[in-house]
Amino acid sequence: MRSSVAALCLPRSVFIADKSGVRVSSELQTEDGMIQLFVEKEEIRELKLFVENTGQEAVIHALGMLGCDAKVSITGLNPTCCSLSFLKGEKYEVTLRFKAEQIGVYPATLAFEFKENTQPSTQPFHIVRFIQAEYRSELAAQLGPEAPFRPKRLETYEPARCNIDEGEAIVTVPLVCLGVFRSLLESDLGFHNYMKRFDLLLYLEEDQMRLDIKRYNKDDVSMVKDCENKRLLVLELPGVSENRPSVLRGDHLLLTKSEEVQLSTVTKYKGYVHRVELDQVKLGFSRRLFDQKLEKNPEQKNAVCNIVAGTSKPAPYLVFGPPGTGKTVTIVEAIKQVEKNIPGACILACAPSNSAADQLCEKLITSEHVDARKIYRVYASSRNPKEIPKKNSNVEGNTIIFPCKEDLMCYKILVSTLVTAGRLVSGGFPIGHFSHIFVDEAGHAVEPEAIISVAGLLNAKTGQLVLAGDPKQLGPILRSPFAIKYGLGLSLLERLMTQNELYQKGTTGYDNRYVTKLLQNYRSHPSILKIPNEMFYDGELVACADEMISHQYCMWEHLPKRGFPVIFHGVIGKDERESNSPSFFNTSEIDIIIDYLKKLLTPAKKGIAKISPKEIGIIAPYRKQVEKIRKAIKIHRELKSFLGIEEMKVGSVEEFQGQERKVIIVSTVRSDKKHIILDETFNIGFLKNEKRFNVAVTRAKSLLIMVGNPIILQTDTTWGRFINYCIEEKGYTGYDISNLEETDAVVERLLALNIREEIIGKTWL
Numbered sequence: 001m002r003s004s005v006a007a008l009c010l011p012r013s014v015f016i017a018d019k020s021g022v023r024v025s026s027e028l029q030t031e032d033g034m035i036q037l038f039v040e041k042e043e044i045r046e047l048k049l050f051v052e053n054t055g056q057e058a059v060i061h062a063l064g065m066l067g068c069d070a071k072v073s074i075t076g077l078n079p080t081c082c083s084l085s086f087l088k089g090e091k092y093e094v095t096l097r098f099k100a101e102q103i104g105v106y107p108a109t110l111a112f113e114f115k116e117n118t119q120p121s122t123q124p125f126h127i128v129r130f131i132q133a134e135y136r137s138e139l140a141a142q143l144g145p146e147a148p149f150r151p152k153r154l155e156t157y158e159p160a161r162c163n164i165d166e167g168e169a170i171v172t173v174p175l176v177c178l179g180v181f182r183s184l185l186e187s188d189l190g191f192h193n194y195m196k197r198f199d200l201l202l203y204l205e206e207d208q209m210r211l212d213i214k215r216y217n218k219d220d221v222s223m224v225k226d227c228e229n230k231r232l233l234v235l236e237l238p239g240v241s242e243n244r245p246s247v248l249r250g251d252h253l254l255l256t257k258s259e260e261v262q263l264s265t266v267t268k269y270k271g272y273v274h275r276v277e278l279d280q281v282k283l284g285f286s287r288r289l290f291d292q293k294l295e296k297n298p299e300q301k302n303a304v305c306n307i308v309a310g311t312s313k314p315a316p317y318l319v320f321g322p323p324g325t326g327k328t329v330t331i332v333e334a335i336k337q338v339e340k341n342i343p344g345a346c347i348l349a350c351a352p353s354n355s356a357a358d359q360l361c362e363k364l365i366t367s368e369h370v371d372a373r374k375i376y377r378v379y380a381s382s383r384n385p386k387e388i389p390k391k392n393s394n395v396e397g398n399t400i401i402f403p404c405k406e407d408l409m410c411y412k413i414l415v416s417t418l419v420t421a422g423r424l425v426s427g428g429f430p431i432g433h434f435s436h437i438f439v440d441e442a443g444h445a446v447e448p449e450a451i452i453s454v455a456g457l458l459n460a461k462t463g464q465l466v467l468a469g470d471p472k473q474l475g476p477i478l479r480s481p482f483a484i485k486y487g488l489g490l491s492l493l494e495r496l497m498t499q500n501e502l503y504q505k506g507t508t509g510y511d512n513r514y515v516t517k518l519l520q521n522y523r524s525h526p527s528i529l530k531i532p533n534e535m536f537y538d539g540e541l542v543a544c545a546d547e548m549i550s551h552q553y554c555m556w557e558h559l560p561k562r563g564f565p566v567i568f569h570g571v572i573g574k575d576e577r578e579s580n581s582p583s584f585f586n587t588s589e590i591d592i593i594i595d596y597l598k599k600l601l602t603p604a605k606k607g608i609a610k611i612s613p614k615e616i617g618i619i620a621p622y623r624k625q626v627e628k629i630r631k632a633i634k635i636h637r638e639l640k641s642f643l644g645i646e647e648m649k650v651g652s653v654e655e656f657q658g659q660e661r662k663v664i665i666v667s668t669v670r671s672d673k674k675h676i677i678l679d680e681t682f683n684i685g686f687l688k689n690e691k692r693f694n695v696a697v698t699r700a701k702s703l704l705i706m707v708g709n710p711i712i713l714q715t716d717t718t719w720g721r722f723i724n725y726c727i728e729e730k731g732y733t734g735y736d737i738s739n740l741e742e743t744d745a746v747v748e749r750l751l752a753l754n755i756r757e758e759i760i761g762k763t764w765l
Contacts, residue, residue, distance in 0.1 A: 015127070022052070022054070022055060026129070033129060038133075044098070045097070100135035113125075136587060139591060143585070150580055184200060234283075248276065251273045254269065254369075299325075299518045306513065312464075317466045320510070320515055324521040331468045347414070348414050350421050350439050350440070359658075361392070364413060374411055376408065377392055402423070437466070439468065441658060443493045444491070471493055474657050476488065519542055522546075523545055523550075524545055528700050552609055565704065567732075568734075571734050572711065572735055581624055585624040592707045592734070596707075617663070621692065633650070657695050670709065693719065
């Protein structure tokens with residue numbers, strides 16, 4: 001029987017309170033109407049409740065068990081509904097039996113309905129008890145809250161006046177300018193100038209040798225493969241035995257394809273001399289001269305050609321690089337070609353983070369065609385000199401120095417973070433010194449940060465700005481809800497692509513004069529790529545990964561379906577917090593993750609290559625979950641024994657942007673619906689954040705394992721689609737998804753008892 005409409009507004013406390021002399025108690029402690037118990041695997045755990053009439057002479061009571069995902073039985077009464085009259089002073093015992101087969105938290109709502117026997121026309125009243133049975137391992141118990149969660153109060157008081165006692169600041173040492181070369185050469189040789197003078201003399205000699213060797217340039221020559229070593233090409237070079245030209249083993253020659261000579265941009269291949277024989281030399285070239293990955297990728301080639309040609313000037317050129325499509329490789333190649341083919345070109349290469357800038361610098365230094373001495377990495381004074389490479393950088397010994405403007409301007413390619421690029425402006429670099437400015441990972445920077453590298457440095461008419469990134473992946477990391485609401489989270493790259501017509505996608509695709517979208521994915525198995533490809537990239541990405549790697553786990557014995565290396569493991573966990581940390585963790589999910597790690601790292605069976613811990617990545621959206629997973633790995637006896645386990649990365653989604661691993665395990669954590677608004681407000685977690693979802697699912701090469709609460713996640717459209725995909729492809733395991741079909745019916749019964757949505761949310765979500 002339904003109560004009046006007014007009852008719908010009753011708070012939770014009304015339903016859990018004892019009423020009219022009827023009392024419901026338990027052998028376990030009850031807190032705010034919640035009874036919590038822990039069960040072992042396959043154990044049948046009993047819970048006794050006592051219903052006692054201390055008031056009216058007689059009442060009729062009805063018992064309703066409104067849903068539980070564990071196996072539950074109730075003795076003495078029908079589990080769905082049963083009526084019984086009992087007199088004042090009588091006490092009735094109800095026994096519930098729980099059995100859990102999988103790790104997780106199993107909630108149930110037990111509702112008693114009472115009606116006074118002496119007044120049949122009166123409305124019934126209810127007493128509700130919430131029961132939470134949790135099956136957790138010994139490890140999960142060790143990872144539980146160290147102390148109850150108590151929000152830390154933010155102290156906003158500031159004294160009206162205060163004195164500041166300065167500490168010892170970091171001292172930056174400027175490098176003395178070399179000045180005019182002539183003064184160094186004409187001065188007397190001594191200890192004070194010995195190294196610098198000979199360094200300059202050697203440079204001048206090598207420079208003259210480069211000029212002299214150009215006299216021996218040849219056109220329209222052909223080469224054949226060496227009979228003894230198929231990786232070498234033989235070049236006929238009459239006079240080489242007489243040092244005309246002088247070519248020694250270890251020297252290199254540059255080759256350009258004849259068909260490219262007249263193009264606005266060309267690729268030069270560096271061939272190293274392996275042997276000099278009479279009138280011929282044997283050269284070792286890059287495998288790309290045979291394999292030509294860039295040649296086979298029309299999007300990458302078009303991007304490089306258009307950047308060199310300056311087709312977008314004076315507008316920026318955008319390289320839209322979805323996951324695994326070789327965005328950074330394309331940018332590095334474009335920098336190399338600009339430096340080689342545009343006389344007088346000076347390049348500033350930037351990225352928002354030190355790690356991304358380091359990667360750019362490393363790829364440039366180790367690449368062909370660019371003399372490493374032309375490249376210089378500028379670090380901020382905040383970096384620890386002991387943790388960064390000293391070669392080609394402003395690190396001398398254990399000190400970060402800041403060279404003067406004149407010295408820095410001698411380099412053809414400077415590499416720095418976007419913020420550090422501001423020092424070039426304040427240091428007096430003239431506008432127009434840099435002909436090209438490249439910003440990698442541009443979608444990860446707030447717009448003012450991206451502008452630092454341009455304002456005061458790039459000539460608006462003649463300079464070329466190149467932005468590379470993916471607006472569909474994570475944008476800038478922000479804390480303020482107001483900054484997020486009013487657009488600071490929109491990067492310059494994303495703003496141009498969404499609000500400027502030059503960069504809009506038309507019926508025939510993007511205008512290649514202004515933007516190139518890379519389409520060939522060299523990272524992931526097609527099954528891993530499918531959903532993000534369809535949801536974020538118009539289904540245009542083509543899986544081109546090496547099958548020896550991407551198909552490595554297709555026959556793994558622990559896959560729910562062979563040939564489908566994607567797993568969604570459903571588990572109903574519990575959001576927990578501890579002490580004064582606001583971050584969440586979920587020990588049930590950690591249990592599942594540890595089990596998968598043991599399966600992955602145990603010596604592989606036939607057909608599955610052994611994997612190193614450093615080839616596995618674990619992603620979680622909350623800092624506390626990351627901390628607890630690391631702790632679990634450290635204390636788990638079996639995992640501690642695996643060699644190199646400390647090299648396995650566990651981190652947030654942001655820490656994995658731009659990275660990849662053979663195997664990725666994702667812990668979604670969230671198991672309580674009431675926190676979803678919190679996540680959305682502060683831009684944390686996976687729900688309501690499709691970019692964070694996109695980054696997480698596109699890091700894996702061979703195997704993707706998702707661990708999460710399907711009930712919560714399916715409330716989000718993006719996650720719902722992914723879970724349904726796993727169900728359809730038989731890649732789903734864990735919590736029985738068919739139980740979700742009963743949820744609506746249970747909710748209806750709860751509402752029929754006038755239990756408000758907040759109670760339903762507490763119990764079910």
